[in-house]
Amino acid sequence: MKRAVVLVSGGLDSATVLAIARGEGFVCHALSFAYGQRHAAELEAARAVVRAFGAAEHRVMPIDLAAFGGSALTDPGIDVPEAPTSGIPVTYVPARNTVFLALALAWAEVLGVNDLFIGVNAVDYSGYPDCRPEFIAAFEALANLATRAGVEGARFRVHTPLIDLSKAEIIRRGLALGVDYSITMSCYQPDATGAACGRCDSCRLRREGFHAAGVNDPTRYAR
Amino acid sequence: MKRAVVLVSGGLDSATVLAIARGEGFVCHALSFAYGQRHAAELEAARAVVRAFGAAEHRVMPIDLAAFGGSALTDPGIDVPEAPTSGIPVTYVPARNTVFLALALAWAEVLGVNDLFIGVNAVDYSGYPDCRPEFIAAFEALANLATRAGVEGARFRVHTPLIDLSKAEIIRRGLALGVDYSITMSCYQPDATGAACGRCDSCRLRREGFHAAGVNDPTRYAR
Numbered sequence: 381m382k383r384a385v386v387l388v389s390g391g392l393d394s395a396t397v398l399a400i401a402r403g404e405g406f407v408c409h410a411l412s413f414a415y416g417q418r419h420a421a422e423l424e425a426a427r428a429v430v431r432a433f434g435a436a437e438h439r440v441m442p443i444d445l446a447a448f449g450g451s452a453l454t455d456p457g458i459d460v461p462e463a464p465t466s467g468i469p470v471t472y473v474p475a476r477n478t479v480f481l482a483l484a485l486a487w488a489e490v491l492g493v494n495d496l497f498i499g500v501n502a503v504d505y506s507g508y509p510d511c512r513p514e515f516i517a518a519f520e521a522l523a524n525l526a527t528r529a530g531v532e533g534a535r536f537r538v539h540t541p542l543i544d545l546s547k548a549e550i551i552r553r554g555l556a557l558g559v560d561y562s563i564t565m566s567c568y569q570p571d572a573t574g575a576a577c578g579r580c581d582s583c584r585l586r587r588e589g590f591h592a593a594g595v596n597d598p599t600r601y602a603r
Numbered sequence: 604m605k606r607a608v609v610l611v612s613g614g615l616d617s618a619t620v621l622a623i624a625r626g627e628g629f630v631c632h633a634l635s636f637a638y639g640q641r642h643a644a645e646l647e648a649a650r651a652v653v654r655a656f657g658a659a660e661h662r663v664m665p666i667d668l669a670a671f672g673g674s675a676l677t678d679p680g681i682d683v684p685e686a687p688t689s690g691i692p693v694t695y696v697p698a699r700n701t702v703f704l705a706l707a708l709a710w711a712e713v714l715g716v717n718d719l720f721i722g723v724n725a726v727d728y729s730g731y732p733d734c735r736p737e738f739i740a741a742f743e744a745l746a747n748l749a750t751r752a753g754v755e756g757a758r759f760r761v762h763t764p765l766i767d768l769s770k771a772e773i774i775r776r777g778l779a780l781g782v783d784y785s786i787t788m789s790c791y792q793p794d795a796t797g798a799a800c801g802r803c804d805s806c807r808l809r810r811e812g813f814h815a816a817g818v819n820d821p822t823r824y825a826r
Contacts, residue, residue, distance in 0.1 A: 443666055450713030468751045475709035478749045482705040486698035490673030510749045518745040525738045526701045528691045 383407045383436070384495040384539070385488045387480055390425030391566045392586055393499030393542055396554035398433050400541045401497045403557050409491060410438040411484055415476070416446025416454045421574045425565035432560060441483060450474050453568060460568045462579040468507050469581060471568060477510035481519050485536065489527050497539045504547035504585050516540050547589025555595065562598035575602040606630045606659070607718040607762070608711045610703055613648030614789045615809055616722035616765055619777035621656045623764045624720045626780050632714060633661040634707055638699070639669025639677045644797045648788035655783060664706060673697050676791060683791045685802040691730050692804060694791060700733035704742050708759065712750050720762045727770035727808050739763050770812025778818065785821035798825040 384406040388394045401408050412426040423440060430438040445454050451473040452458040458470055477500065484496050500511040509515060516538050523538070524530035542550050554561065566586045567576035576583050578601040590597035607629040611617045624631050635649040646663060653661040668677050674696040675681040681693055700723065707719050723734040732738060739761050746761070747753035765773050777784065789809045790799035799806050801824040813820035 439670065441667065441670065444664065445709060447662065447664065448710045448713045468754065472751055473709075474712035474751070475705055475746075475749055478705040478745065479702070479709055482698055482701040486668060486696075486702055487671045489697035490671045509751060509754045512748070515745070515748045518741070518748050522701065522738070522741040522745050523698075525735070525741050526698055526733045528695055528697070528732055531691065531732045 381407055382495070383409065383491065383493045384497055385409045385411055385484045385491070385493055386435070386497040387484055387499070388412050388426045388429055388438070389499070390422040390429060390564060391499070391582070392554070392561055392564045392589075393501055393550060395429045395559050395561070395564045396550050396557070397497050397499040397541060398429060398435075399554055399557040399559045401539070402433050406495065408435040409487065409493065410435040411487060412438070412440045413480060413483070414440055414442045415473075416444050418453060418456065418568065419570055421565050421570045425563060428563040432563060439487070443479065443483070445473060445476065445479065448474065460580050462577070464581070464584070468509065471506060471581060472508050475510070477508075477515070478519070481538065485523050485527065488536070489529050494529070494534050494536050495539060496536065497541070499542055500540050501542045501545065501547075501550065503544060504589060506581050506585070513540070513543055516543070546592070547585055548592035551589050551593040551595065560598075571602050575600050577602055604630055605718070606632065606714065606716045607720055608632045608634055608707045608714065608716055609658070609720040610707055610722070611635050611649045611652055611661070612722070613645040613652060613787060614722070614805070615777070615784055615787045615812075616724055616773060618652045618782050618784070618787045619773050619780070620720050620722040620764060621652060621658075622777055622780040622782045624762070625656050629718065631658040632710065632716065633658040634710060635661070635663045636703060636706070637663055637665045639667050641676060641679065641791065642793055644788050644793045648786060651786040655786060662710070666702065666706070668696060668699065668702065671697065683803050685800070687804065687807070691732065694729060694804060695731050698733070700731075700738070701742070704761065708746050708750065711759070712752050717752070717757050717759050718762060719759065720764070722765055723763050724765045724768065724770075724773065726767060727812060729804050729808070736763070736766055739766070769815065770808055771815035774812050774816040774818065785823075794825050798823050800825055
């Protein structure tokens, strides 16, 4: 029985990753983080995504990155940009994927699991450094040195099935696997009803992805 | 003004590291974790150590590694060994230093700090994989790829001033810097009064260190 730890944020990408991991026959241990993000809608979406595709279990771990701040996603005092910016945007959360993968690794080692899945993408993305293939390769190298399992010969693998796909390709792949994107939440600042803003970087990439894929966009936008 | 993030557990090693970092002129941002360890005495010791040497601030971050378990230090159902064992002992906490350094990195990046200090040691130690130089080197490589600061040219450095010192050398170094080891706590299972068991791996290494250094052991043992 193949088992994997799958990071599930509730967004479009990680929903697709969970569908891919399930499609490849992995029994999935889903992991989400209440990391101080601006809204709870993301975690509600994560729960819905896990329910839809099934997992051996789903953990939502609190980890207060908002105590550090330094990002529009964790500090209410920093506005989410509503137009493309140059360079790495202020929605970058310092070392977030390093922290998330470190915790996924900890859980994986306890479970005796060597396979991790994460929905990073380096094509239609915001330029976050911890979404690039070289970051993932460095984390795999670290994982094998950091752990008892690695010392004893296990080889951790961080699966990144989306890393070189366009957003449109991700959407087509997910639809073929039966993903219902209406239950996912990509927006950085949904309103109180859970409607997406349609203006943040994440909404823009998502909306353009549906358009480029030539399929209906099921997202409920605030306007 | 040189600034550093220093991991402070409350044990002998990290107290010495804080003294060294202060001695090198670093303004220190101390970071401890309430990670589900068996006893609160460790965090009380961390607070005392930081008070003694001074820091710009001291954060104690909750991170529930006990939710994963898998170690005698986080799972009350696993006994702490009281005699040396072969291989990596059950007190190893899966991926602990990876998680701790990842969070230190997150805070450092927000602070604009490139220097991290950690009291790992690969001489008189328990064989934990995440205390070895190759692990530290891999983490430094990861840090520079994982972060906006790294992309923009910062070079993170993980200082490990104890890594090739014997426990006796660490103690002599600390005493020369004025460390009061009576306020530190190394024991994995102190009693309710905060007295050390004297039998766990950590007590054994510490006791042998004071003996080899030829100095008084100020530890209060339960027997």
